[in-house]
Amino acid sequence: MSALLSARGLEFGPREAPVLRDVSLHVDPGEIVTLVGPNGSGKSTLLRLMIGALSPRRGKVTRTRGLRIGYVPQSLVLDASLPITVRRFLDLPLRVDDDAAEAALAQSGAGGLAGRQMAALSGGQFQRVLLARAVLNRPQLLILDEPTQGLDQPGQAAFYRRIAALRSEMGCAVLMVSHELHVVMSASDRVVCLNGHICCEGTPEVVSAAPAYRELFGTGTGGQLALYRHEHDHAHEGGGAAHHHHHPHAEG
């Protein structure tokens, strides 16, 4: 299977104080890849290199021909004195027909919000509308940069469950940055832990047990991850065929 998007040997930032060193990453069709890492570890920079908004000092990013990307920003500041409905917002920058708008809103959990003012939406509703705009052009790859900032924990969990559902419906791949480790890791196929370079990567279980990850984030989230994953499996598998029982070590 060839990757939708891949990067090889990326270097970015001043030679004497690089932001990113020797970073290689790929996203295959249909998979959910999550970037985690401390503040300032280069996560947003890497996303911007991957979409071509920045150029690396060394290395190369390759996109499959005609790749359709849907992008959900961290947040978006709208001028509250400039009224705009959700429906009109979806027409920016390109006008879309009503059926497509309605379908994208419904798919993103924002059905029924079309006539509402953007400025009057709650944080969670606003993020779902941003998601609707990102899915309008049937992306093969959704890219999300900390899309749940400002949402409470149930709101975050619901948002990431929606991302997983969208992936199943549309068959798109997802590349996202998140700080909500225990929530987001359970919804990922592969986690990449970044700290200027790639410290470790693999399935959520492998990464959360890796010494490099534990050094950066401690062991606190391991237990929560196991718990969440357990509940998650119950919700989706029902019959109990795929229980994951983890017993993370408590020591640091």
Ligand SMILES: Nc1ncnc2c1ncn2[C@@H]1O[C@H](COP(=O)(O)OP(=O)(O)OP(=O)(O)O)[C@@H](O)[C@H]1O
């Ligand atoms: N265009 C640029 N040129 C040089 N350095 C940059 C550029 N953009 C960002 N940086 C630096 O790169 C470092 C990493 O920033 P980045 O925003 O990628 O980190 P992050 O992991 O996304 O952080 P956070 O978790 O706080 O959002 C910062 O020190 C920042 O100042």
